[in-house]
Amino acid sequence: MKNTAATLMAQKQSGEKITMLTAYDYTTARIEDECGVNSILVGDSLGMVMLGYENTLPVTMEDMIHHTAAVSRGAENAFVVADMPFMSYQTGVRDAVINAGRLVKEGGANAVKLEGGAEVCEQIRAIVDASIPVVAHLGLTPQSVNAFGGYKVQGKTLDKAQKLINDALKIQDAGACAVVLECVPAKLADIITKKLTIPTIGIGAGAGCDGQVLVYQDMLGLNTGHTAKFVKIFAEAGALMREGFKAYIEETQAGTFPAAEHTYKIDDDVIEKLK
Secondary structure, eight states: OOOOHHHHHHHHHHTOOEEEEEOOSHHHHHHHHHHTOSEEEEOTTHHHHTTOOSSSTTOOHHHHHHHHHHHHHHOSSSEEEEEOOTTSSTTOHHHHHHHHHHHHHTTOOSEEEEEBSGGGHHHHHHHHHTTOOEEEEEESOGGGHHHHTSSOOOOOSHHHHHHHHHHHHHHHHHTOSEEEEESOOHHHHHHHHHHOSSOEEEESSOTTSSEEEEOHHHHTTOOOSOOOTTOOOOOOHHHHHHHHHHHHHHHHHHTOSSOGGGSOOOOHHHHHHOO
8 A cells, every 4th residue: 555644644643653764766665665664765865875975965956856766666655755955945935846846746756855944834835735745854954964063963952942842833834744853852852743743753863753764774784984873773784795796706706607507508500600
């Protein structure tokens, strides 16, 4: 059954946890979809994990459409959410609606995600009015990394914690169908989750959220750099890939690959007649 904004809402109401993972290509999306993940996020995190950028800021609409389209072709049942990249919605309501529409029309997304609270409520309303579901994103919003002065836990002081609660209620009133809470203290995320009628998807926000999301390269041990505190490695796929790559190199260099079973035959009489 196809997951939708309505089925995710039903999961919150029933207490069934929502599962979300990132994907950026057809093959990964197909595997995640076959495993039964509820939602696939085509994150602008592709800037780092797929394109090698230092952060998400250089990611373009063309990048997001290209990768979202690939994921959409592989996701039969998962609810596909596409990130709106930096400066695709901050410049105004018209740009926000046009770019959200492109992610749906050209990328095949089922919903779009944008970062921010009260300051983007006008954009959320306009996109929702255009019949496009919107997932909001509060807490550590990576597109604001320069303003934050780095990747830091958000909402630890009274004023900032209250602002997160207020922003969550405002984006819900604006029409968001769900909200990602990133790097938010668990007790605060639990309060927000209980105050909202829409689902909360946590990443570094504790088990009290209605669901969880992780970057798939992180949870499969594919990244070799710094690993955030909230990441759990569920399978050492990176080690398995290195083992396979090294074995391929060794056998190719030794001449043991390809073996006879990996080659195609031709009749000897054909070979004998060649000039």
